Amino acid sequence: MKLQTARLEIRDFVPNDAADVHRYASDPQVTAYMIWGPNTEQETADFIVRAIGMQRRQPRLDYELALTLRESGRLIGGCGIHVSEPEQGEIGYCIDRAHWRQGYASEAAAALLRFGFEELGLHRIYATCRPGNIGSAAVMKKIGMTYEGHMREHMRHKGGWHDSYQYSILRREYMKGQMK
Template sequence: MGIKLLTERLLIRDFEANDCDCVHSYASNPLVTEHMIWGPNTLNETMEFIQRTINMQKRSPRVAFELALILRTDGKLIGGVGFHVSDLQGEVGYCIHPDYWRQGYASEAAAEMLRFGFQEVGLHRIYATCRPENIGSANVMKKIGMTYEGHLREHMFHKGKWHDSLQYSILEHEFNG
């Protein structure tokens, strides 16, 4: 049985093989991937991503969730949210098609991932990171109640250079969902 979560405006579900074209419409966009550690994707890379997400769904116990964000009004796939578990902690991330930026969808999806992580998976702590230039993502983390933990300096090497990250987290007893 796959994951299906409902928020006010979104159905959050497991990715399916036929989602590839919709995912590729944002995963291949340099504007979307500017602050990501991946992309912009080739079509083959997007197809491989979809296959990896389908393989994740088969693992038991499940520790990785890459989920599609579907508008409840018209069924359009507008992005994805990821959730990865290790040692009663989870890391959440999100990616939205730019046509849907600044409309609260990332916050809505990430808040549901906090609820899912704490109430259904039984986590103690959930964290997220973003590049310091990605103010929109940092604002999402603040909006959903995460606390700024610090600035990780040049801690990862991607796309030919070292990158900093800002880290935010929330503990189970701090969550009000």
């Protein structure tokens, strides 16, 4: 599984990615708005095992993918798309702090939309973020997603209840944007 953008190669994780993933997955600033982390080395190793296991499932409904720079091959984050219901999917992304504010999350998220609509044949793709994660909300807006609402205290993690903002895009909206 490989997707390419102007600056990124998005590919399946391999066992040798664990150290690079742990670099960002153990960073409290990177994981502040995630429902996981900061990871221990074992948690990161377990994630890699789960991500590789997803690659073997048929039909494949879950894609946890490594974000690497095309020019150097350096792993700078991860992203994913998960088919949650017939013809619907959820995307997510996480970037190493050293590579924030360079447009990589938007580039990866746009590639996931393209894959979801053009390859997986999805009707609707959605994503969520914590209300304080203004960077992630900006990514969702930039790639053409529409704000759907504020889900109040709908998930419990890291010792408390948390809110989320939800965004989505429909296939017809995506296709209309591609024609511009």
